[in-house]
Amino acid sequence: MMKESTEFYTCLIKNRLSGERFKHSIKTAEMCRELAEKHGYDPKKAYLAGILHDICKEESEKELKRLIFSEPLYQSPMKLGIGDSAVCGLDPLEKEIPKLWHAPAGAVYVREKLEVDDTELISAIRFHTVGRENMSKLEKILYLGDLVERSRDYPEVEKYREYALLDLNHGMYEALKWTINDCLQRKKQISLYTYEAYNYYLKKG
Numbered sequence: 001m002m003k004e005s006t007e008f009y010t011c012l013i014k015n016r017l018s019g020e021r022f023k024h025s026i027k028t029a030e031m032c033r034e035l036a037e038k039h040g041y042d043p044k045k046a047y048l049a050g051i052l053h054d055i056c057k058e059e060s061e062k063e064l065k066r067l068i069f070s071e072p073l074y075q076s077p078m079k080l081g082i083g084d085s086a087v088c089g090l091d092p093l094e095k096e097i098p099k100l101w102h103a104p105a106g107a108v109y110v111r112e113k114l115e116v117d118d119t120e121l122i123s124a125i126r127f128h129t130v131g132r133e134n135m136s137k138l139e140k141i142l143y144l145g146d147l148v149e150r151s152r153d154y155p156e157v158e159k160y161r162e163y164a165l166l167d168l169n170h171g172m173y174e175a176l177k178w179t180i181n182d183c184l185q186r187k188k189q190i191s192l193y194t195y196e197a198y199n200y201y202l203k204k205g
């Protein structure tokens with residue numbers, strides 16, 4: 001499955017990221033491991049997803065563009081590939097907003113450059129910023145682990161951490177509600193994946 005050890009990947013991201021972002025990656029990994037232990041998932045794999053999730057966060061726009069626009073599936077309509085691939089087409093907002101590029105680019109980087117062939121891990125990285133409907137357990141663990149890791153200090157983070165530790169689906173619902181609310185407040189556009197995820201977890205969570 002993984003070509004290298006957790007220590008190898010930790011060292012790799014330490015060299016690729018600033019001190020602050022490296023710390024955030026370790027904290028996310030620890031939170032993912034905690035969520036995995038709580039919800040019956042492989043803690044080692046969850047930890048690794050946390051370590052790798054922001055691997056392309058400090059990459060140049062040019063390189064991010066190269067990574068995502070060279071991936072044929074990202075140029076397909078969104079959702080093409082669900083079930084048989086770890087990557088799905090970019091939605092219109094993902095194509096437009098560079099801030100969203102590090103997640104799909106990270107998925108391609110991990111698959112191509114690190115030769116990781118674990119589709120669960122790759123799709124968790126791909127969807128860690130926008131989410132989607134009907135997420136895998138690892139996708140939910142990473143999405144939530146990133147949001148509620150223990151060095152985050154936005155108001156009421158403890159409440160969202162509690163939700164995530166109690167129930168992943170309800171945790172997703174609360175997190176998506178918060179995210180969409182935040183987009184409305186700050187007059188930001190909402191990704192179609194996020195919108196679909198909200199509708200899905202509203203019923204499910």
Ligand SMILES: [Fe+2]
Nearest residue numbers: 053054128129
């Ligand atoms: Fe990220």
Ligand SMILES: [Fe+2]
Nearest residue numbers: 028053054146
């Ligand atoms: Fe992150």
